[in-house]
Amino acid sequence: MNARRRQTPDGLPSRVYVKHGSYYWFKPGTNRWVKLCRVSDGETAMLERLTAEKRKAESATGSGNIPALVDDYVDLHKRKHKEKAWPHYAEYVKSSFRDVDVDQVDPAYVVEFLTTNWDGKLHMQRVMRAFLSGFFAWCIIKRHMSVNPCREVKLKKPKARDVYIPDGHFIAIRNALAKEKSGRDVRSGEMMQCFVDLCYLTMQRSTDVRNLQWMHVDREAKVIHFQPSKTEDSTGEAVDWPITPEIDAVLERARTFGKVKGKHVIHSLSGKPYGATAVRSAWDRACERAGLGESVYTVKDIRAKALTDAERAGYTMEQLRVAAAHSDVKTTEIYLKSRLTPTSVVRMNMPKAG
Known part of the structure; x- marks a missing residue:
C-alpha cells in the first residue's frame, strides 16, 4: 500500500501518517511502513523516533543504487x-x-x-x-x-562433514533433552525426544520431520507419507515410510503431549509447530548438558547416523537410496562415504632371520 498525498494539512512531518492509533513513516524508496510510536505517546516521542529512523536509513543507504x-x-x-x-x-x-x-x-x-x-x-x-x-x-x-x-567467481567447495554420533553420545544427548543437570524435567523435553526419535527411525531430514502433519500419517495404509521439501521442486522424490511398532510408540507419545493438539506431529505445549531455531537450540543445550559441547554434533548429524547404522546393519545402497528419498544412489554413497571407516584385512608377520 502506497502513501497518499495529503489533501489537507494536518501538521505532521512529510511521509508521517496516523493509522490504527499509531504514527507511521512511509520510508522513501522501500515501499514500507515503519511504525514510530503510539499516538498516545505524543508528538515528541514520534519526532525522536522519526529522527532515529531517518538517520539509520541514511547511514544504510549510502550513495549507490x-x-x-x-x-x-x-x-x-x-x-x-x-x-x-x-x-x-x-x-x-x-x-x-x-x-x-x-x-x-x-x-x-x-x-x-x-x-x-x-x-x-x-x-x-x-x-x-x-x-x-x-x-x-x-x-x-x-x-x-x-x-x-x-x-x-569460483569458490572452494566445503569439505564434506564426516561426523558420526556414537551410540553412547546419542543416548546421552537424548536423555539430556528431557532432564536438566539438576534432574528437573525440561518442559518440552518429551516432544524434543519424539523429534529426535522420528529423525532417526525414519532417516528423513530434520526439516521434514519438524513439519510433518498428522494428515500425512496414514493409519489405514500403515505408512507415513514423506514429500521432502528440499527436492519437491526438482526431482520430486518421495517415500512412504512404514509405521513400525517403534515409530507408532513415538507417534502416540507425540499425540498425547501438550494441552492443545495442532495439525503438526511435532508441536509445542500450545499446539504450534516448532521453528528450526527452537529445535536446534534444544539440541545444542542437551549436548552441553551431556558434557559434549554444543558445537560437536548438529541435528542434521542424526540422519547421517541413521543411514550409517542401517548400512552397517546390512541394508544395500539401493535400499538406503529409497529410504533417504535420494534420486541417485551416488548421492547416498557420498553421504555415507566420509562416515564409514574401512577395516583393513591385511595381516603382517615380523620378518625372520634367514
Missing part, C-alpha cells in the same frame, strides 16, 4: 523462498555495497565482499554468492546491468 534495488528484489521474491533467513541476507549486501552502483560491480567486488565478511566460512560464502547471483540476474532483466559478475 544497490540498497534500493536489493529492497525491491527482496520484496518481489521473498515469498518464493522457504528459508526464513533469506530476506536477511539483503542486509549484508546493502551494508557492503551501499556506495556502489550495480553496473559498477565486477568479480573483484564480489570476491572482496565474500572473503572480507566470511573468511574461511566456505558454506556462507556459497550461500551469499547464490543470493548475489540471483539479485544480479534480476538486475540484468531490469536492464540495470548486462553481465552477472558472480559467474566468474
Whole structure:
C-alpha cells in the first residue's frame, strides 16, 4: 500500500501518517511502513523516533543504487523462498555495497565482499554468492546491468562433514533433552525426544520431520507419507515410510503431549509447530548438558547416523537410496562415504632371520 498525498494539512512531518492509533513513516524508496510510536505517546516521542529512523536509513543507504534495488528484489521474491533467513541476507549486501552502483560491480567486488565478511566460512560464502547471483540476474532483466559478475567467481567447495554420533553420545544427548543437570524435567523435553526419535527411525531430514502433519500419517495404509521439501521442486522424490511398532510408540507419545493438539506431529505445549531455531537450540543445550559441547554434533548429524547404522546393519545402497528419498544412489554413497571407516584385512608377520 502506497502513501497518499495529503489533501489537507494536518501538521505532521512529510511521509508521517496516523493509522490504527499509531504514527507511521512511509520510508522513501522501500515501499514500507515503519511504525514510530503510539499516538498516545505524543508528538515528541514520534519526532525522536522519526529522527532515529531517518538517520539509520541514511547511514544504510549510502550513495549507490544497490540498497534500493536489493529492497525491491527482496520484496518481489521473498515469498518464493522457504528459508526464513533469506530476506536477511539483503542486509549484508546493502551494508557492503551501499556506495556502489550495480553496473559498477565486477568479480573483484564480489570476491572482496565474500572473503572480507566470511573468511574461511566456505558454506556462507556459497550461500551469499547464490543470493548475489540471483539479485544480479534480476538486475540484468531490469536492464540495470548486462553481465552477472558472480559467474566468474569460483569458490572452494566445503569439505564434506564426516561426523558420526556414537551410540553412547546419542543416548546421552537424548536423555539430556528431557532432564536438566539438576534432574528437573525440561518442559518440552518429551516432544524434543519424539523429534529426535522420528529423525532417526525414519532417516528423513530434520526439516521434514519438524513439519510433518498428522494428515500425512496414514493409519489405514500403515505408512507415513514423506514429500521432502528440499527436492519437491526438482526431482520430486518421495517415500512412504512404514509405521513400525517403534515409530507408532513415538507417534502416540507425540499425540498425547501438550494441552492443545495442532495439525503438526511435532508441536509445542500450545499446539504450534516448532521453528528450526527452537529445535536446534534444544539440541545444542542437551549436548552441553551431556558434557559434549554444543558445537560437536548438529541435528542434521542424526540422519547421517541413521543411514550409517542401517548400512552397517546390512541394508544395500539401493535400499538406503529409497529410504533417504535420494534420486541417485551416488548421492547416498557420498553421504555415507566420509562416515564409514574401512577395516583393513591385511595381516603382517615380523620378518625372520634367514
